[in-house]
Amino acid sequence: MRVLVVYESMYGNTHTVAERIGDGLAADGGITAEVVPVGDATPERVRDADLVVVGGPTHVHGISTSFSRKQAVTDETLAKEAEKGHDLEVDPDAEGPGLRDWFSEMGAPRPTFAAAFDTRFDGPGALTGRASRGIARKLRHHGFHVVADPESFLVDQETHLVDGEAERAERWGHDLLAAVAGRAEATRREPPGEDPLEPLDATVESGGRYDPR
Numbered sequence: 001m002r003v004l005v006v007y008e009s010m011y012g013n014t015h016t017v018a019e020r021i022g023d024g025l026a027a028d029g030g031i032t033a034e035v036v037p038v039g040d041a042t043p044e045r046v047r048d049a050d051l052v053v054v055g056g057p058t059h060v061h062g063i064s065t066s067f068s069r070k071q072a073v074t075d076e077t078l079a080k081e082a083e084k085g086h087d088l089e090v091d092p093d094a095e096g097p098g099l100r101d102w103f104s105e106m107g108a109p110r111p112t113f114a115a116a117f118d119t120r121f122d123g124p125g126a127l128t129g130r131a132s133r134g135i136a137r138k139l140r141h142h143g144f145h146v147v148a149d150p151e152s153f154l155v156d157q158e159t160h161l162v163d164g165e166a167e168r169a170e171r172w173g174h175d176l177l178a179a180v181a182g183r184a185e186a187t188r189r190e191p192p193g194e195d196p197l198e199p200l201d202a203t204v205e206s207g208g209r210y211d212p213r
């Protein structure tokens with residue numbers, strides 16, 4: 001199975017999470033997991049993948065916009081964060097395209113399995129918002145079969161990954177393999193057109209019972 005992990009990242013946290021998800025997916029061998037920034041996630045790479053895992057930072061309660069991405073790396077923002085003692089490092093690919101552009105230029109990819117994740121501040125999701133929910137929605141809109149609930153990985157107020165989150169990302173990546181196998185099996189059993197995971201995702205998207213830990 002070929003896996004493509006696509007990430008958007010301004011300060012490196014989502015990048016780190018994406019790498020760890022890739023490690024988890026490849027842990028048992030036999031899986032090629034390519035981990036790439038949005039700008040390198042070409043239509044050819046997406047077409048060749050059997051599972052596409054997509055993640056980005058939560059900005060203003062959802063997926064980043066071109067405005068929020070610019071705002072994240074202005075000299076003023078970085079200076080303010082430095083004054084507070086926060087040592088933010090801009091990710092090498094932060095200046096590339098964001099997920100919104102990527103989705104809007106995607107066209108109609110080959111329908112394949114997919115999953116969504118984000119990074120966000122540590123706190124109740126109802127207050128922070130979660131980019132992963134919007135990412136999962138866009139994946140479905142483009143015809144992907146989303147195999148797992150959208151997942152968040154948490155950063156602290158200094159925008160560093162909370163202890164244990166990188167390891168949790170690796171486990172989540174590993175568990176995606178079982179989710180893909182389960183979904184493939186369910187698809188074989190269900191009549192065409194029925195989607196056994198939809199009611200579950202709908203509950204999660206309503207904010208009903210989501211627990212990021």
Ligand SMILES: Cc1cc2nc3c(=O)[nH]c(=O)nc-3n(C[C@H](O)[C@H](O)[C@H](O)COP(=O)(O)O)c2cc1C
Binds near residue numbers: 011015058071120
């Ligand atoms: C412009 C901007 C808006 C943000 N808005 C939110 C938000 O609404 N909710 C939240 O939990 N985190 C918010 N954050 C924090 C980001 O989620 C955090 O910086 C990100 O997860 C770090 O990932 P990265 O290092 O890959 O960029 C915001 C950050 C920026 C720069």
